[in-house]
Amino acid sequence: MTRLAIPVGSQDHVQGQAQAAVTLVEYGDYECPYCGEAYPVLKAVQRAMGDQLRFVFRNFPLAEMHPHAVRAAEFAETAAELGKFWQAHDMLYENQTALRDADLYAYGLRLGLATDVVRQGLDGRFDRKIKEDFTGGIRSGVNGTPSLFINGLRYDGERDIDSLVSALKQAARDAIRPRAATHR
Amino acid sequence: MSETHSPTALPAGQTAPAFTLPATPDQTVSLDDLRGKPVILAFYPADWSPVCGDQMALYNEILPEFHKAGAQLVGISVDGVWCHAAFAGERKLHFPLLSDFEPKGAVARSFGVYRDKEGISERALFVIDGAGIIRWSFVSPLGINPGADGILEALDNLGASAPSEGATS
Numbered sequence: 001m002t003r004l005a006i007p008v009g010s011q012d013h014v015q016g017q018a019q020a021a022v023t024l025v026e027y028g029d030y031e032c033p034y035c036g037e038a039y040p041v042l043k044a045v046q047r048a049m050g051d052q053l054r055f056v057f058r059n060f061p062l063a064e065m066h067p068h069a070v071r072a073a074e075f076a077e078t079a080a081e082l083g084k085f086w087q088a089h090d091m092l093y094e095n096q097t098a099l100r101d102a103d104l105y106a107y108g109l110r111l112g113l114a115t116d117v118v119r120q121g122l123d124g125r126f127d128r129k130i131k132e133d134f135t136g137g138i139r140s141g142v143n144g145t146p147s148l149f150i151n152g153l154r155y156d157g158e159r160d161i162d163s164l165v166s167a168l169k170q171a172a173r174d175a176i177r178p179r180a181a182t183h184r
Numbered sequence: 185m186s187e188t189h190s191p192t193a194l195p196a197g198q199t200a201p202a203f204t205l206p207a208t209p210d211q212t213v214s215l216d217d218l219r220g221k222p223v224i225l226a227f228y229p230a231d232w233s234p235v236c237g238d239q240m241a242l243y244n245e246i247l248p249e250f251h252k253a254g255a256q257l258v259g260i261s262v263d264g265v266w267c268h269a270a271f272a273g274e275r276k277l278h279f280p281l282l283s284d285f286e287p288k289g290a291v292a293r294s295f296g297v298y299r300d301k302e303g304i305s306e307r308a309l310f311v312i313d314g315a316g317i318i319r320w321s322f323v324s325p326l327g328i329n330p331g332a333d334g335i336l337e338a339l340d341n342l343g344a345s346a347p348s349e350g351a352t353s
Contacts, residue, residue, distance in 0.1 A: 002331070002333070005333075062241065062242075062245050063245065064241070064244050064245055064276055064278075065241055065245070065275070065276070135249065138246055138249060138331070138332050138333060138336065139333050139336065140333060141330075141331040141332075141333040141334075142242075142331060143238070143239070143242060143328075143329035143330065143331035143332075144238040144239075144241075144242055144329055156328055
């Protein structure tokens with residue numbers, strides 16, 4: 001339990017190198033205020049960790065609670081097709097209170113995504129990808145948003161910069177030590 | 185907050201104690217009513233506390249996965265029916281919340297997951313098969329939302345014994 005069920009792979013949105021000592025996976029929802037709080041923290045954590053860290057974002061939209069979350073996820077997936085996932089991801093978290101369709105079209109234009117492209121992206125073609133992220137998250141023990149996994153294990157600690165950096169550094173040290181410890 | 189794993193929670197293999205509890209001011213739900221299909225009992229400490237909210241809200245989002253496995257979900261806490269009604273309404277919950285209010289915590293006690301000191305139930309999960317046998321139980325540290333992976337795994341393990349025609353609630 002509480003172990004990442006789906007390994008990081010080519011389907012994922014990734015920042016950092018595959019050979020980084022530590023991988024942080026976030027299951028997030030663009031409309032979730034706690035994810036919004038975590039957004040600048042995670043940026044700072046990435047800066048503090050540098051090359052040591054690989055960061056992965058997966059979709060976990062809480063659709064019942066957040067009516068715009070799925071559309072926002074679809075928008076980010078649309079941008080990903082054009083290599084602009086992270087710009088879209090950042091723009092959504094920096095504008096969490098404005099996620100109506102009209103807002104998404106406007107963000108699209110700012111990112112250089114034509115209105116037609118965004119419209120097509122919102123037509124359900126990414127439903128499966130988003131759903132796969134979601135069900136993989138449930139199977140991994142995602143227990144709300146954001147849920148964080150450090151080298152495959154759910155992190156239940158505090159989500160401030162210092163706590164996260166120290167947990168990640170510990171995980172990086174553990175990963176460099178005998179690999180046998182990772183086979184359970 | 186997290187050291188008190190209840191050693192008393194009824195384990196797998198035992199028959200789930202029968203109960204009848206109010207779900208709304210004028211409706212009750214009995215465990216017997218739910219016979220024939222797997223049941224997920226999610227005991228939680230209280231309506232409105234932020235972690236509980238997250239847990240019930242999370243299960244609300246996952247409800248289709250539970251239904252795919254043919255299972256019904258019920259939440260149980262010591263809160264009264266009006267409190268449950270307000271909570272379920274505000275969070276748009278699509279599953280029943282039962283009120284273990286009078287005598288207080290009696291059902292939680294019968295499952296071995298009542299916390300006398302605080303007067304609330306543990307954050308405890310039980311997966312009960314269609315014949316009323318507990319097939320999996322888990323007590324989470326009070327402050328930690330246990331997620332749903334354990335529930336789904338337990339439902340998977342019921343396997344062929346659980347017909348899964350995608351029941352709806």
